[in-house]
Amino acid sequence: MGSNMAEAHPVGFQWVMEAKRKGATVIHVDPRFTRTSAVADLHVPIRAGTDIAFLGGLIHHVLENEAWFTEYVRAYTNAPMLLREDFADTEDLDGLFSGFDPGSGTYDTTSWQYEGGTAPPASGQRDLEQDDAEGSAEEAHEHERGQVAGSGGSPVETWPERDDTMRDPRCVLQVLRRHYARYTPAMVHEICGIPEETFRRVADALVRNSGPDRTSAFCYAVGWTHHTVGVQYIRAASVLQSLLGNIGRPGGGILALRGHASIQGSTDIPTLFDLLPGYIPMPHAHRDEDLASFIESNSGRKGFWGDMDAYTVSLLRAWFGDNATADNDWCFDHLPRLTGDHSSFRTVMDQVDGKVPGYFVIGENPAVGTANARQQRAGLANLEWLVVRDLNMIETATFWKDGPEIETGEMRTEDIGTEVFFLPAAAHTEKDGTFTNTQRLLQWHHKAVEPPGDCRSDLWFYYELGRRIKQRLAGSTDPRDRPLQDLTWDYPVDAHGEPSADAVLREINGSGADGELLPGYTALRNDGSTRCGCWIYCGVYADGVNGSARRRPGGEQDLVAAEWGWAWPMNRRVLYNRASADPSGKPWSERKALIHWDADAGRWTGGDVPDFPVDTAPDYEPPEDARAAEAIGGAEPFVMQADGRAWLHAPAGLADAPIPTHYEPAESPVRNALYGQQANPARQRFDRPDNRLHPEPGTPGAEVFPFVFTTFRVTEHHTAGGMSRWTPYLTELQPEMFLEVSPALAAERGLEHGGWAHVVTARSAIEGRVLVTDRATPLRHGDRVVHQIGVPWHWGPNGLSTGDAANDLLGVALDPNVHIMETKAATCDIRPGRRPRGPALVAFLADRRRAAGLED
Amino acid sequence: MGRLSGPLADPSGDAGYADRPERVGFFTDTSVCIGCKACEVACKEWNALPAEDDVLTGMSYDNTGQLGASTYRHVAFVERTVDLGMPGLAGDGGDATEVRWLMSSDVCKHCTHAACLDVCPTGSLIRTEHGTVLVQEDICNGCGYCIPACPYGVIDQRPGDGRAFKCTMCQDRLGVGLQPACATACPTESIRFGPLDELRAEADERLAALHDRGVDDARLYGHDAGDGVGGAGAFFLLLDEPEVYGLPPDPVVTTRDLPSMWRHAAAAALAVAGAVAAAFVGRTSR
């Protein structure tokens, strides 16, 4: 679901095909019939943006038919935990949970807590200084909490009350039951457009293939994350998979198919504003005054986050070397501090508003590749300087001379003050390094050829930039230059001046007092004796072997294939694999055995690296004052969670809901059939003239944009086209922008197969050639038909394969937890023929906005 | 040259190779093809073939169209609807009409009896030691006789060059023990390369497995040594009639009837000569 895996991840999809060859059932739930659907056993067309209703329907099915994995659920999930009496569900509040503040559009999540469990310590703190200035400090703070929770340490410090019979009306299982009571097959039909019969086929197949002897997996990609309730989509799958006992067991899980090569790597060692390597949060300006208070407010007492101080000190030692000492708080003050939301969209809007002078764009093409691309270009045009590093002369580097706004006359080249530096970049085949992909797998790639001409690797670029800046600042006495002066920056370079990627990986792995490479993160210390660039990657270079470069073919190994690449953490391939054994430590079944407790040896052992303190016996009960790994009970597999359990209800860590709830997309042609609350109440909104969203269904003007569109990718092109639209062999395979419509919509709107049409929103109008195809299915919603248009987003005006950019159509509305935009469901109109050009386009759009009541 | 039709166990032996490796070929299992076109691109990259027209054909996701002088692999995309006979739901009821999207990577069949080779007047087209059919670019004179001779329409002349080109089964890779580029690139092993006998056994197994699973439409194409080309060196597992994929249902080596044609032609020639002679005789006798 939420993934067109065959087209967007064809290489990984080989394993799905192999599973299918061995008898696996492949089900594809997707608004579009894609190449993935073509080879699936069943394709289920779904209205874009309604996956939570569908997953909720499956949860309802599992709960009402008592099809859950009872022992697993009782022992390993928080189903028996009791919730506080003041918790109110969406069933009680017509689509809201308790704690919502309509004024700020945010939740106070205190009432979501367990009965008897303490609130997260950080939640009580409020950054009053910043609240007045920006109003966004709290948002950023909420976000940090989400991140830490997402990767682990949501701090639940005391033992909540629980009822192991799971009958107490306030226990999570019963709360869940009431929450999903109305997610019936009939409701799934009404909301998603999926016939009850088809829904039952899926439910039966899933239940049949789950339990002690069998497991099922969900794969998702940006079809789930690109929504204003994106995090809750994944949460819904987590709830379902936890109920079915499909987490921590071979063949189970929820697999995040990442959107680009190494996008997993760029969250692990992040290019995100609010994280440090290994999901350590970025310190906050007015709260995290020193290392001790930072650790205090962010690390959990229990589980592997309990050692956050060791990870952080080792990171500071890796960065600042011998300059970081106990006396100067390990240079903790050198780290940048958050003052609010500095996420990508916020930053671009700040550019438009003239608050941002400079911008680096690396491996990205926001002028066509990011939602509301017009707004992105407006931001680019309002900078002092812009650095673009890419393989080709992408739109982001040329917007100032030939962008769409130049054609319409909205911008004039001579008025744009942005100084653009374009630096040619080396491709992945032209440099050494790693990719970290789906399954947290690091894979080394070797340089095959020298980059042509002036092209250089990103590593070279940053190394040189750092080196030259350090040189310039060498004599400075300004205290603000101290962090750069203190930074270690001593990578060996080869004859071409290229820094050694191998040395960087060694630094990431970390080393001990004598420079020896560390075996894994449990060796990290908080006393400065260890250095480590990213604690979760610690061990990738254990014993001096570059684990990521191992390439023993799968055929020569067992199913886990532990000697292909290296997976963080500790090369374990199945996270939470303690759950593959029952509470007493025996595999749930022979067929699905992975690790088990070997009582004689006193260790966990089996086919995978245990994701558990290796000598903690199944019957171990931690003493009251235990902390970190020692505080993990012997039958608590979810070692990164504060209570060791999988969370069906999330008592903390999320900004918008403790239990996944169906909300319509920010733009939808229909009303929410379940609640009065139409869309995610906590979504991030930006109501500005350059970001108009369409009227809610049923209000005046909504009829101007009656159809749904969803953006998608094809195999032949890569993301925003920087790597593919300049390649002749790919261009001949997909030469230009097209739009996929059903025969019914084509008839209704007079669209001709092979002819032109344009899609219109309040933001823009784009054109493409029409592909009328039976693969596009109109879906029923109650007594009306909802048409969905498929809009690929690879194109832009530059290169060999050209076309209008889909992202011009989209507005920006974000998930409140992770600031990700909704690109997979929005409303539009479609008309035959080409779009208006030049100033006529501006007038046309203004007219459409007026018709929809969005402009006077 | 040996036989022009019928089963032939060892075409390279028949062509006169004393020392020869096993006959190799392709088994393209379209039931696992995901239409990624990696085979098309890998082929063009390895063989340094030019990119062609950038036209959106409107034929599903197939913007290549057909095999040709610069396209040795071609992935066909066939969209079909199967009416499940649920009146009142079709078109707006989700999966009431089942859509099928077939993908299949086509290639030169490297026929056991190859008409292109039979008609080539220069000897440019040869049977290789691997049992494949190869155009030797340096010998081809561009006469084009091979083009209408191919029962599958595989081989073609390159505009601006004039010579004929087609799949070489990456002859230059086979020589050094590598697999052809397409088979190497294919992520799902839809394209399988290897000794033909092994591939045929594999194909039989795969077909039986699919039939067991109720995929009744699965069938092999080009697998039968008794067919019109003596069995193909590149054969397929299809999920529908060959015509659906644009493949001839019953291809016949166009030179099959050559021997008898020559016999008939010789007889006809004699008859004509006789008639002409008679005419002269007649004339002189007038």
Ligand code: SF4
């Ligand atoms: S590479 Fe393989 S899967 Fe991809 S189109 Fe070719 S035959 Fe099909």
